[in-house]
Amino acid sequence: MFSHIRTIWLTFLHLFRKKVTIEYPEEKVKLHPRWRGRIVLTKDPDGGERCVGCYLCAVACPVDCIALQATEDENGRRYPEFFRINFSRCIFCGYCEDACPTYAIQLIPDFEMAEYNRQNLVFEKPDLLIDSQGKYPGYNFYKVAGMDAGVKQKGEGENEEAPVDIHSLMP
Amino acid sequence: MQHIWIVLGVLFVLLNIAAGLIWLERRMLAMWQDRLGPNRAGPLGILIVLADTLKLFFKEDWIPPFADKWVFITAPAIVVASVLMSFVIIPFSPSIIVSDLNVGILFFLAMSSLGVYSIVLGGWASNNKYSLLGALRGASQMIAYEVFMGLSLMGIVMLTGSFKLSDIVNAQKDVWFVFKQPVALVIFFIAGVAETHRLPFDIPEAESELIAGFHSEYSGMKFGMFFIGEYLGVTLISAMTATMFFGGWLGPAFLPPWAWFFIKTFAFILFFILLRASLPRPRYDQLMETGWKVLLPLVLLNLMVTGAIALWIRG
Amino acid sequence: MVIHIDNKEYNIKSGKNLLEACLSVGLDLPYFCWHPAMGSVGACRQCAVKVYKDENDTKGRLVMSCMEGVKDGLYLSIEDKTAKEFREQVIEWLMTNHPHDCPVCDEGGACHLQDMTVMTGHDYRRFKYKKRTYTNQYLGPLIHHEMNRCIQCYRCVRYYRDYAGGDDLNVFAAHNHVYFGREKDGVLQSPFSGNLSEVCPTGVFTDKTLKEHYTRKWDLTMSPSVCNHCSVGCNTIAAERYGELRCILNRYNGDVNGYFLCDRGRFGYEFVNSENRIKRVIIRNRAGEASTEEELMQHLQPLVSMSKIIGIGSPRASLESNFALMQLVGKQNFYQGISEDEAHLNRVCIDVLQSGSVHSASLKEIEQADAVLVVGEDIWNTAPMMALAVRQAVVKTAGAEASQHVQIPVWLDSAIKELAQEDKGFLAVLNVSASPLDELATHAWHATPDDLSRAAFAIAAYLQPGKLQADNFSEELTNQAKAIGEALKQAKNPVIITGVSSYNDNVIKAAFDIAASLNTAGRKTGMACVMTECNSMGLALMDAPAFNHAMDSVRPNGHATAVILENDLYRHLTPNLVDNFLNKCDHIIVLDSLHNSTTEKASVLLPAATFAEGDGTLVNNEGRAQRFFQVIPNADTQVKESWQWLWKMQMLRSQKVNGHVLHPDELLQKMETDMPQFKGITSVSPGHDYTIHGERIPREPHRYSGRTAIQANKNVSEPKPFYDGDSPLSFTMEGFKGVPPSWAVPFFWAPGWNSVQSVAKYQDEPNGSLKGGNPGVRLLQDKKKENADLFFKDVPEQFVITKDKWLLLPKFHVLGSGELSGYTKALEVLSPELFAIISPKSAEALNVKEGDMLQLTDAGIAYGSLPVKVLDNMCDGVVFVNAGSRGTVGMNWGTRINLAKVN
CATH class of the missing domain: 3.40.228 (Dimethylsulfoxide Reductase; domain 2)
Incomplete structure (x- = not known):
């Protein structure tokens, strides 16, 4: 009985506490850099698209809201021909970012993307691609990927030896 | 002529209070939970009342095909009607009272027990197992607590010697009955919370168990009636508490009597809300057990002691 | 034979090696260099296990399981700690030089190396030094080369040289920098080079045509299919994404193609995506050619109600379609759409095979x-x-x-x-x-x-x-x-x-x-008769007269309607013959999937489904009836299987309007009752309502991605998945999980085995039959009789070379001969131009040299002129003309024609 009265009293005292509510449109929320909001596609330090169209984000997506098609330029560099995210399905779980081997797809601290028309929540590549490296500056997948896709020649990448001379029998 | 003005005035004020409680309750709950509550529509968010009412009006007024149609429609009306009827005997001030019956308390008890029909019929007519369970719980809970509610007031009746509420108020000119009958106050208030099935005793509608219980199937303005009925009930019990134990309209003369009455009533309304904000819901069996095994003997004891003392004082 | 693996007893067939034994009982054991079709060489050291002397031996010795045969009562351990560590170490060594490029590697997601790395548990590169690199080679338009990814298992050269007999792929250099490739850049010569992409356990050799529209294996909608490009009837997996056919993969069938496909079969799929496809109903000779289905039905009503309808069947259309046509026009009006000669030859083949003596x-x-x-x-x-x-x-x-x-x-x-x-x-x-x-x-x-x-x-x-x-x-x-x-x-x-x-x-x-x-x-003794098209055998078994007889059945002013089923008549018959016939007919209704010379003559052109958009049954040259299943949903196009169009026409003809949906199994049932030679055809696959525990078989792997985004650009509310009412396979990723019956394997996958090597989980034993028997039903039964009287006794006279007449024969080409496969650009590039090919002696007699033009005429028919190509190693008195490829015309093969030099 006493505990109940004490509870009521303590609750009553909360009337004088500072309120935690953030009055959103006037007062902005403080978002941390790793906050999982809107999804973007970033570019590498040379300004090329980071996305290589590997489909890992699409397969990691638990609601299957990412669809893309990989294609190649004349140098053999892969990039997405189209890249579509259906944000009306997206649950902002960030698995796509986890899965991305090239740091291309990133979730950024921006959530203000409400729309009156659901169709406007379907984002295509031009809507997703930003002119920035995002959270991982300096990374260029093709410099470490072994293959020659116009970014570097075989053997010029980080941690690579010059190509083997196949006519040599020397050890 | 004056009577009609009083009736209309009381009706107007009560319905507005009940509607205003929508806002007040949400704001106060928020405050006690360190939030702000509805503060967007209108000054301090007061227009949420309007928005909510409009919303209720525009909702589809749906009657489930499996429901007993006429009973289904009647049930929400009963609750509002019976509670409003109780207000007939409430003395807002010496002059503002619809009808100062000399069986006022009995009338109040009779009307509040009519309220149980609304719950039982609503739950029954919905033809839904959750609603029926809610109705059953509601019926037994209300029947049980009506008993001590009535008995708890009998001490005051003994001391006053009258069922008439204006007599009871006048009898408190020197000392409020809260000091003479503290046990009765506690029991009356607990029973009042249970009567209005407000939290923590919202067992008939228990969201987490029965998904709104007896009014699961209600929507639109019929749901709105239950909603209003509940707030009217809260106001009624608060008004009764103020009248019976805290001297009704009595108070220093710098404020008019009706103002004292409303201040006291609002204090109890706020206490209702505070209870909702702080206490968890008991289990159904705990509720019944406390009622029959603790409160009933206690209220009988209170009655006996009061009677004994009354006899002793009279010599 | 009983062996003990990790203290559990297993019954194993004798004559196997330990690796085969482990795989055949369903255990996971990593390997690279071993391939079920090529045997063991013990090069990769990946399949190490512990073998014990007897049950009391606790020490054991490490052996390569692919190099050790099973012995009765043998004890071995896969899970042994030393063996596991050894295998992990092997992978770690292999991975020291493997590049960091899985995201851009076409093998990723279907990669044996990925699977094996995960299986062994290696996950962190401790090797701090630089990675070895190689330069790549151009290997032609079919195969892409990325040598960095190589793990030196030698499977490619063992397959290419030893198994397929190619000699232009080899291993170069030595020790830690051996190189697999050609002596210099150039097109791989073997017509079986496409299998390198499945043989290579990693992404050194990959399918270049898939690269044009790359899709990971997990994203493909796949169906069991049958190759359309020759009469062998190899089993394939057709794979779709975004409404396009993306690639053809091998579907193991122990009785037919085993683990491999030829390049024509593997790469000849692009015609399905071709711009030349007929996608809409076309009614000619009126304003606005394209029509809706209602308009078509109105237009067809008078045409099909006419008394005389002549059906021309096709050797590349399914049995269902041919039979539906026969049903529409009546048995007496159904003709094979091939020449008299070819029909006769097919008949002889069937007669000898049906005789039961061989x-x-x-x-x-x-x-x-x-x-x-x-x-x-x-x-x-x-x-x-x-x-x-x-x-x-x-x-x-x-x-x-x-x-x-x-x-x-x-x-x-x-x-x-x-x-x-x-x-x-x-x-x-x-x-x-x-x-x-x-x-x-x-x-x-x-x-x-x-x-x-x-x-x-x-x-x-x-x-x-x-x-x-x-x-x-x-x-x-x-x-x-x-x-x-x-x-x-x-x-x-x-x-x-x-x-x-x-x-x-x-x-x-x-x-x-x-x-x-x-x-x-x-x-x-076995006998095999090769025919020309994928369903030549099926059509021939229907025992209808050849096209030449259709000519006779149409009288002038006979008011006949011709229904031509998926057949470019100009390819099979001489142009004047076809023209004569078509001119005699009032209306020409053509059902086909691609525009060709015959479809140009059509007054009504109906878009027919290819093997990818429809269901059907084909009979290969062995007499094996095999079912192919739809893989491209055709809900929002007018494309339908021919038999569905023909069924609609039959409904029109019989004035029936009930909306009965015809299923292929019903057609086959009717076929079995009508024609006893097709006994057993209904058991090729069960009916369309077949389910396993109430579930249909999914065409999509459970990791299929993008379901809520693929169509989102058109409408953000996802449409219902396409429902295939014709087969027990569904166009979703939900349904029966596990090994489906062998006739309905849409793809090979097993937990931990994403690559094509997962086929082992679908087989009774490596290289054996699929679980539940290989799919396909043989329509030709052995009768076990020795009837010497059946022998043919007329020996022909010796061939006499004459000065003015040359025997005209078709010259087929392994990649180029295929009406449909020619639409793949890569194959088109690799196939030969049209030539008149003659022997050096004939060239001398005709006084021509290579490059000169030769005029070909045959009793009034002018075939035009062709450049000369002189070929050694062919007999004299014969002129070959390249045949079978796209755009070639029918000739009177096997007759003697005149050749003259064009000046």
Whole structure:
């Protein structure tokens, strides 16, 4: 009985506490850099698209809201021909970012993307691609990927030896 | 002529209070939970009342095909009607009272027990197992607590010697009955919370168990009636508490009597809300057990002691 | 034989190695260099296990499981700590130089190396030094090369050189920088090079046509399908994404193609995505050609109600479609859409195979033959996978023979090779011109078809003396016949292969005589007759008259409507013949999938489904009926299977308006009752309502991605998935999980096995049959009778070379010959131009040299002129014209025509 009265009293005292509510449109929320909001596609330090169209984000997506098609330029560099995210399905779980081997797809601290028309929540590549490296500056997948896709020649990448001379029998 | 003005005035004020409680309750709950509550529509968010009412009006007024149609429609009306009827005997001030019956308390008890029909019929007519369970719980809970509610007031009746509420108020000119009958106050208030099935005793509608219980199937303005009925009930019990134990309209003369009455009533309304904000819901069996095994003997004891003392004082 | 693996008992067939044993009981054991079709070499050291002396031995010794045979009562451990560590170490070493490029590697998601790395548990690169790199080579338009990814398992060269007989892919350099590639950049010469993409356990060799529209394996909607490009009927997996056919993968069938496909089959799928596709109903000679289905039905109503409708069937349309046409027009008005000659040859093939005196050999049986005789069919070019099977027969027989004398198991590949050296099994090739198969042959002989059949008759005469009037065989012929006949007599499982492409029925008859004579006590002889198209056998079994008879049935002003089913008549018949017929008909309704010369003549053109958009059944040259399943949903197009169009027309004709949806299984049921020769056709696959525990079989792997985004650009509310009411397969990723029945395997996948190597989980044992038996139903039954009277006895006269007449024969090309496969750009590039091919002597006689133009005329028909190509190793008196490719026209093959030099 006493505990109940004490509870009521303590609750009553909360009337004088500072309120935690953030009055959103006037007062902005403080978002941390790793906050999982809107999804973007970033570019590498040379300004090329980071996305290589590997489909890992699409397969990691638990609601299957990412669809893309990989294609190649004349140098053999892969990039997405189209890249579509259906944000009306997206649950902002960030698995796509986890899965991305090239740091291309990133979730950024921006959530203000409400729309009156659901169709406007379907984002295509031009809507997703930003002119920035995002959270991982300096990374260029093709410099470490072994293959020659116009970014570097075989053997010029980080941690690579010059190509083997196949006519040599020397050890 | 004056009577009609009083009736209309009381009706107007009560319905507005009940509607205003929508806002007040949400704001106060928020405050006690360190939030702000509805503060967007209108000054301090007061227009949420309007928005909510409009919303209720525009909702589809749906009657489930499996429901007993006429009973289904009647049930929400009963609750509002019976509670409003109780207000007939409430003395807002010496002059503002619809009808100062000399069986006022009995009338109040009779009307509040009519309220149980609304719950039982609503739950029954919905033809839904959750609603029926809610109705059953509601019926037994209300029947049980009506008993001590009535008995708890009998001490005051003994001391006053009258069922008439204006007599009871006048009898408190020197000392409020809260000091003479503290046990009765506690029991009356607990029973009042249970009567209005407000939290923590919202067992008939228990969201987490029965998904709104007896009014699961209600929507639109019929749901709105239950909603209003509940707030009217809260106001009624608060008004009764103020009248019976805290001297009704009595108070220093710098404020008019009706103002004292409303201040006291609002204090109890706020206490209702505070209870909702702080206490968890008991289990159904705990509720019944406390009622029959603790409160009933206690209220009988209170009655006996009061009677004994009354006899002793009279010599 | 009982062996103990990790203290559990297993029953294993003897003669296996430990790796095969472990895989066949469903255990996971990593491996690289071993391949079920190629045996073990023990190069990669990946499949190490612990083997114990007996049950009390706790120490054990580490062995390579692929190099050790099973012994009764053997104890081995896969889970042993030392063995596991060893395997992890091997992977770690292999990965030191593997590049960091899985995201851009086409193998990713279907990669054996990825699977094995995960299986062994290696996950962190401790090696701090630099990675080795290689430069890549251009290997032609079919195969992409990325040498950095190589793990030196040697599978590619073992497959390419040893298995498929190619000689332009090899291993170069030494020790830690061996290189697999060509001597210099260039197109891979073998027509089986596409299999490198499945043989390579990682992404060194990948499918270049898939790269054009790359999709990961997990994103593909896949269906069991059957190759459309020759009469062998290899089982394939057709794979779709975004409404396009993305690639063709091999579908293992132990009786037919096994683990491999030829390049025509693997890459010849692009026609499905071609811009030349007919996608809409077209009604010509009126304003606005494209029409809705209602308009079409209104337009067709008077046409099909006319008394005379003539149906022209097709050797590349499914049985269902051909039968639906026969139902529409009536049996008496149904004609095969091929020439009289070809129909006759097909008839002879069926007669000899149906006689029951010889067994119609499957590809697997050819592969296991110990002597092969090829008569008058250029199988390298007309049935490439059969040529590959013949190669295995020849190469493996030598190994099998050698291993009988020494204690070496057959799977011990390099040891067997060392032992067999240059020894080969017996192969005799009697053919009009040379082919790469000749290199393997003990006897290779080139002559005109008549002379070939004489040679074959001479062999038959040697095998059954006295049955034929053999008096006029030359001594050379008799000697040769004796040599070949003797070798065939020695064999236990000889196979005689022949076919229709030399346009001479005596060739087939003679081949049958040989096969029948050999089919005596204790010897099981097989015979295979190669035909031209994927359902030539099915059409021929329907026993309808040839196209030439359709001409006679239309009287002038007979008011006839012709319904032509998926057939470019101009390819099979001479243009004047087709023109004559089409001019006689009032209305021409054509059902086809691609625009061609015949569809141009159509007054009503209906868009027919290709194998990818429809269901159907094909009968291959073995007489095996096989079902293919739809893989591209066609809900929002007008494309329908021909049999569905024909059914609609039949409803119109019979004035029935009930909306009964026809299922292919109902058609086949009717077919079985109407035509006894198709007995068993209904058991090829169960009905459309078949389910497993109430679930349908999903066409999509459970990791299929993008379902809520693929169509989102059109409408953000996802449409209901396409419902396929014709088959027990669904167009979703939900449904039965597990190994489906063998006739309905849409893809191979098992937990931990994403690559094509997961096929082991679907087989009874590696290289064995699929669980529940290989799919397909043989329509030709062996009757086990020896009826000597059936033998053909008329030996043709010797071929006489004349000065002015040349025998016109078709010259097929392994990649180029295929009406449909020619739409793949890569194959188009690799296929030859049109030439008139003659021998040096003929060129001399005609006074032409290579590059000159030759005028071809045949009794009034002018075929136009063609550039000359002179070919050594072909017989004189014959002129070859490239046939079968896109845009070629029908000629009177097998007749003698005039050649004249154009100045």
